[in-house]
Amino acid sequence: xxxxxxxxxxRRLVILAEGHSNxxxxxxxxxxxxxxxxxxxxxxxxxxxxxxxxxGIPIVAAVADTTGFAPDTILVGVxxxxxxxxxxxxxxxxxxxxxxxxxxxxxxxxxxxxxxxVELAAAHGVRLTDxxxxxxxxxxxxxxxxRVPATIVHTVGTDCAIGxxxxxxxxxxxxRARGLxxxxxxxxxxxxxxxxxxxxxxxxxxxxxxGAAERLVIEGDARGGKDxxxxxxxxxxxxxxxxxxxxxxxxxxxxxxxxLCHIAGATEIEGFPxxxxxxxxxxxxLYERASLPARKAKVCAVALNTRFLDEAGARAAIAAAEAExxxxxxxPVRFGPQRLVDAVLAARGC
Amino acid sequence: xxxxxxxxxxRRLVILAEGHSNxxxxxxxxxxxxxxxxxxxxxxxxxxxxxxxxxGIPIVAAVADTTGFAPDTILVGVxxxxxxxxxxxxxxxxxxxxxxxxxxxxxxxxxxxxxxxVELAAAHGVRLTDxxxxxxxxxxxxxxxxRVPATIVHTVGTDCAIGxxxxxxxxxxxxRARGLxxxxxxxxxxxxxxxxxxxxxxxxxxxxxxGAAERLVIEGDARGGKDxxxxxxxxxxxxxxxxxxxxxxxxxxxxxxxxLCHIAGATEIEGFPxxxxxxxxxxxxLYERASLPARKAKVCAVALNTRFLDEAGARAAIAAAEAExxxxxxxPVRFGPQRLVDAVLAARGC
Numbered sequence: 001x002x003x004x005x006x007x008x009x010x011r012r013l014v015i016l017a018e019g020h021s022n023x024x025x026x027x028x029x030x031x032x033x034x035x036x037x038x039x040x041x042x043x044x045x046x047x048x049x050x051x052x053x054x055x056g057i058p059i060v061a062a063v064a065d066t067t068g069f070a071p072d073t074i075l076v077g078v079x080x081x082x083x084x085x086x087x088x089x090x091x092x093x094x095x096x097x098x099x100x101x102x103x104x105x106x107x108x109x110x111x112x113x114x115x116x117x118v119e120l121a122a123a124h125g126v127r128l129t130d131x132x133x134x135x136x137x138x139x140x141x142x143x144x145x146x147r148v149p150a151t152i153v154h155t156v157g158t159d160c161a162i163g164x165x166x167x168x169x170x171x172x173x174x175x176r177a178r179g180l181x182x183x184x185x186x187x188x189x190x191x192x193x194x195x196x197x198x199x200x201x202x203x204x205x206x207x208x209x210x211g212a213a214e215r216l217v218i219e220g221d222a223r224g225g226k227d228x229x230x231x232x233x234x235x236x237x238x239x240x241x242x243x244x245x246x247x248x249x250x251x252x253x254x255x256x257x258x259x260l261c262h263i264a265g266a267t268e269i270e271g272f273p274x275x276x277x278x279x280x281x282x283x284x285x286l287y288e289r290a291s292l293p294a295r296k297a298k299v300c301a302v303a304l305n306t307r308f309l310d311e312a313g314a315r316a317a318i319a320a321a322e323a324e325x326x327x328x329x330x331x332p333v334r335f336g337p338q339r340l341v342d343a344v345l346a347a348r349g350c
Numbered sequence: 351x352x353x354x355x356x357x358x359x360x361r362r363l364v365i366l367a368e369g370h371s372n373x374x375x376x377x378x379x380x381x382x383x384x385x386x387x388x389x390x391x392x393x394x395x396x397x398x399x400x401x402x403x404x405x406g407i408p409i410v411a412a413v414a415d416t417t418g419f420a421p422d423t424i425l426v427g428v429x430x431x432x433x434x435x436x437x438x439x440x441x442x443x444x445x446x447x448x449x450x451x452x453x454x455x456x457x458x459x460x461x462x463x464x465x466x467x468v469e470l471a472a473a474h475g476v477r478l479t480d481x482x483x484x485x486x487x488x489x490x491x492x493x494x495x496x497r498v499p500a501t502i503v504h505t506v507g508t509d510c511a512i513g514x515x516x517x518x519x520x521x522x523x524x525x526r527a528r529g530l531x532x533x534x535x536x537x538x539x540x541x542x543x544x545x546x547x548x549x550x551x552x553x554x555x556x557x558x559x560x561g562a563a564e565r566l567v568i569e570g571d572a573r574g575g576k577d578x579x580x581x582x583x584x585x586x587x588x589x590x591x592x593x594x595x596x597x598x599x600x601x602x603x604x605x606x607x608x609x610l611c612h613i614a615g616a617t618e619i620e621g622f623p624x625x626x627x628x629x630x631x632x633x634x635x636l637y638e639r640a641s642l643p644a645r646k647a648k649v650c651a652v653a654l655n656t657r658f659l660d661e662a663g664a665r666a667a668i669a670a671a672e673a674e675x676x677x678x679x680x681x682p683v684r685f686g687p688q689r690l691v692d693a694v695l696a697a698r699g700c
């Protein structure tokens with residue numbers, strides 16, 4: 001899967017975001033690909049907003065309106081809860097196939113298992129790619145994850161969907177700008193859509209989470225990440241639903257350093273009332289203790305998502321996080337990734 | 351699946367253990383079903399040992415030699431690494447089907463996906479049951495796991511395959527003998543083969559480990575476990591391959607109390623050289639800290655597997671574990687489950 005995907009980099013994408021182009025949560029695949037992807041996004045489909053722009057990209061009503069932009073691929077840019085493919089979106093994908101577009105999707109409902117889409121794709125000679133379909137030959141880790149030369153940096157968090165992928169992407173980009181051999185390692189559907197390779201570790205058989213993570217580390221090394229590998233985190237050790245994925249990914253990727261991600265002000269797991277988020281210093285201790293004896297990991301910085309605060313509030317929250325944890329903290333999206341990369345490089349030197 | 355399995359309790363089993371009836375590790379399904387199962391085991395198939403006995407049960411060379419015992423089901427009693435179904439075993443299962451036996455298997459290779467066995471089973475009117483096939487409608491937890499009346503006791507460990515299932519079974523049996531409404535909750539293939547219900551949590555999609563565990567808690571409650579639910583543990587938070595399953599099961603089952611299982615003298619994860627097992631007191635702190643804030647769990651006893659020690663060595667190891675941890679410790683298989691159940695009931699009272 002990875003080779004086919006990466007060979008396809010430099011494409012011209014139409015992003016299907018019907019009903020969600022303005023939705024910061026479920027529309028995160030669209031936003032991630034627009035902000036960090038290597039491909040050209042030529043149009044976004046969302047019929048309710050046709051005629052508007054998203055960061056300069058035209059929003060259109062239907063596939064028929066995209067032909068002037070010479071697209072080659074239609075990407076599902078929405079990550080709905082449950083990962084199902086609604087009938088309306090299926091019809092839009094079918095329109096795309098009829099227009100000669102390849103299809104890419106990160107949903108749990110695989111497009112390449114849908115008889116109608118499969119038949120149509122064969123008739124029109126296009127590919128159906130499921131970003132979340134796990135490789136068939138996964139197994140438990142071999143120990144090779146302990147032998148790559150790079151410093152492995154893993155973003156971990158107090159909750160899901162708080163920006164761990166974005167932090168990894170921002171810090172990787174800054175490290176590359178500094179001339180370091182740095183690679184972002186994607187572990188979820190949006191990261192895969194952005195980078196063109198990876199494994200959705202939440203979709204593998206439970207026994208193989210760590211084995212999948214090890215394989216990603218090895219591939220990140222093979223892709224040139226000899227100085228730094230940034231492993232995109234998933235979930236949280238505090239999350240009552242997804243903590244198993246979090247720990248399997250953590251242990252399988254064998255990080256040296258952790259960057260703790262948190263939304264300033266959050267005190268409870270989103271969608272799980274009664275599940276408290278403890279103070280940051282306690283969360284840091286939890287993650288460090290949970291690392292394996294074979295490679296104890298250290299939290300070296302705090303990435304604070306300050307989107308709910310004004311600028312003064314954001315600066316105050318960052319200062320408070322630094323005072324509480326004794327670590328460098330910043331919001332890398334709002335104020336730039338430099339301070340967090342400095343903190344990682346300083347910890348790496350130790 | 352659960353209903354079909356439990357409806358079938360009281361059966362007459364032939365256990366396929368070809369090449370492994372004397373193998374304590376891979377033969378653990380056979381041994382567990384013989385020692386703790388509710389069904390009658392009428393024969394064991396292992397051609398190399400034909401004519402011998404296993405705990406009074408005749409070992410025979412082939413299905414043809416079992417007809418005098420009036421079996422109704424053939425169960426795969428071996429758990430090979432990787433979970434594949436060898437050709438030789440498939441032929442034995444085919445012989446069983448031709449003799450009118452239902453087939454049960456806990457392998458990752460599903461018998462009900464094998465075209466030859468499926469065709470044969472249809473022709474002979476028998477059922478093929480895969481104990482490890484996950485239910486289709488799993489999801490993330492709902493919070494219902496926090497609302498059952500029982501004290502939930504979860505066996506956790508320093509490693510895989512050290513007796514967590516056996517400890518849960520022994521303690522459940524003793525609790526029932528004391529008149530308590532107690533239920534053993536199976537989470538792996540052998541536990542399912544023994545109890546006739548359950549979900550193999552290592553075989554579900556990674557995102558749903560905790561959801562599967564919650565479902566098992568709810569079913570254990572529905573099966574009458576109003577005083578005590580004993581959740582069979584899997585893997586270890588220290589295991590580089592399986593820790594994700596361990597934490598997802600731990601969080602999804604929301605235990606009040608933990609029983610820490612350990613093989614006396616083990617200092618390293620089996621099969622993973624360089625992966626140290628820290629001192630027991632440190633492991634206890636790790637498990638307690640890893641419990642969710644919504645229900646902090648407490649380790650209340652240590653179950654020590656002393657199979658590599660003589661009796662004096664076993665008693666000394668138990669005393670040392672008690673001195674190190676300040677908790678009650680015992681080997682429930684060797685010396686009986688009473689002291690550990692006493693420790694659980696005392697902690698439950700607090």
